[in-house]
Amino acid sequence: MEKIIEAAKVGDIPAVSKYIGDLKQYTIVHFGEEEAMFSATAYPDVEMHKQKHKFFVQRIAQFEAGFNSKNLTSVYDLVSGQIVSFLSEWLLQHIGTIDPTYVPYLKNKK
Numbered sequence: 001m002e003k004i005i006e007a008a009k010v011g012d013i014p015a016v017s018k019y020i021g022d023l024k025q026y027t028i029v030h031f032g033e034e035e036a037m038f039s040a041t042a043y044p045d046v047e048m049h050k051q052k053h054k055f056f057v058q059r060i061a062q063f064e065a066g067f068n069s070k071n072l073t074s075v076y077d078l079v080s081g082q083i084v085s086f087l088s089e090w091l092l093q094h095i096g097t098i099d100p101t102y103v104p105y106l107k108n109k110k
């Protein structure tokens with residue numbers, strides 16, 4: 001996340017693109033692993049949780065597409081720090097409040 005800001009500060013556009021792509025890949029892999037675990041548990045909020053993951057990946061993809069096509073809103077979101085704070089706040093909130101809701105189901109399964 002900090003890498004994106006650093007690259008944006010020095011105007012390194014290809015690096016910004018690369019880091020956004022990396023972040024998107026990372027979240028896709030991480031969410032995929034999490035979702036794979038759900039199917040092995042009795043966790044009841046699977047659909048709600050998957051929707052949240054989907055929303056986040058879509059938001060990154062949307063920003064990535066906008067940024068790569070030099071869409072002004074996306075460039076503004078980056079320069080103003082809005083996209084990076086949105087992404088970090090969402091992730092922190094998700095990991096802190098949504099992810100823990102499936103933990104009891106994992107334990108029960110053992």
Ligand SMILES: [Fe+2]
Nearest residue numbers: 034094098099
């Ligand atoms: Fe999650």
